[in-house]
Amino acid sequence: MLLVNVNHRLSSSFVPNLTSVDNNQRLDSRVISSYDKLTAAAKAAGAELVGGSGYRSYEQQVSVLNRNISQLESSKGLSYAKAKQTALKTVNNPGASEHQTGLAMDFLTPSEIQAGSDVTQAFAKTKQGKWLAKNSWKYGWILRYPKDGKKYTHISYESWHYRYVGKKAAKYIYHHHLTLEQYVKKIKNK
Template sequence: MIIVKSNSMICIITVLCLASLGFNYFYGDLDIEKMFFGKSMPTAQMSSPQIPEVEHHKQSVILKDLPELKLVNKSIRLDKEYEPIDLVPVKGVYLREMAASALVKMLYAAESEGINDLVAYSGYRSYATQSAVYYNKIASLRPKYGELAEVEAAKLVAPPGASEHQTGLAADLTLKAFLDYEYVLNYDFADTIQGHWLKKNAWKYGFILRYAEDKEGKTNISYEPWHFRYVGLEHAKTIYERNICLEEYIDQSTTE
């Protein structure tokens, strides 16, 4: 029988006991608390730490609200006060900065490939200017079509507020040689090497052929091989590869 009178000895014996028991305190079935204190002590429930799950929500972007995809047509019109705040002069016309920069790159690329003589004939047009163009067209068609002149004019020229030119994102391109023609913008452009190059390569610079011949039923505008609209690189690539127009692109993206 060993009688221990010193508190320090009690501590030493306690430490030795724990050492001899080793890791059984943590991993074994021994109830150490009951050995020393006569009862089991409540223990906290231990469990593996829970790592919160991070949900990656794909943000739904409403394409029609993107500035470069601003949709303007006979059904969706701009008011007469609308004017982009970032218009800049480029190649003799005015365009929004993003479209102007892309146009410079595209025309430079064309020249570097031997595609010369392309010129920008029309860019931004105000509501008032578009109104003048539209009603002049009606007047020129009146002798031939009479009361149907306005209907026929709307196939060729967008009514005021319905023109993409008011967005500052559209450019009419032609040849220097055509500047002396009665109709500077004409269908002969489609058969030129410049017209072919633009139709094939414009998307690489963020532009699309806006009014394609096989999309007249969707755009309600007659074929215009000279009219190119800036929509941005990503969107232009998709529109070109799918062979769709801007109306179809926005409609499809909304339903996907």
């Protein structure tokens, strides 16, 4: 059970074994079969999903953060330190992004992809968002950053971000309304 957050970071050299999925995204090879089952079931239920963003390397996260900092410096005239502080409210520090594990996927709907849109909070209200929230656990995936979970995850609600944790953990987390942080603490204390 790999926990990655602001307090548990991956090294810059951490790279999982990767396999390609839809939309040129990649995931840890070990989760491909569960990912395929999840997306097939969603499609059969009329809630077709598109993988918007799966594995991201440490270096990609560095450039995402740096791009965000420069934008804030130029558009808002912030100092580097202030811009970095602001950027880190929405972008993870390199090593602290769960996308580096290859165990997480940001989902989009086919119409979002067609419109060239990035993830949005509106996903929660789509057929896809609703289907995932209700059914992902059956395939070993959890809503990683639930509403009211920020106290534990340090990240605001993200209706599009799902994480593979295995069927047993997913079932427990779903039925007890936990965050991964709470679950990991619980199994450590056993």
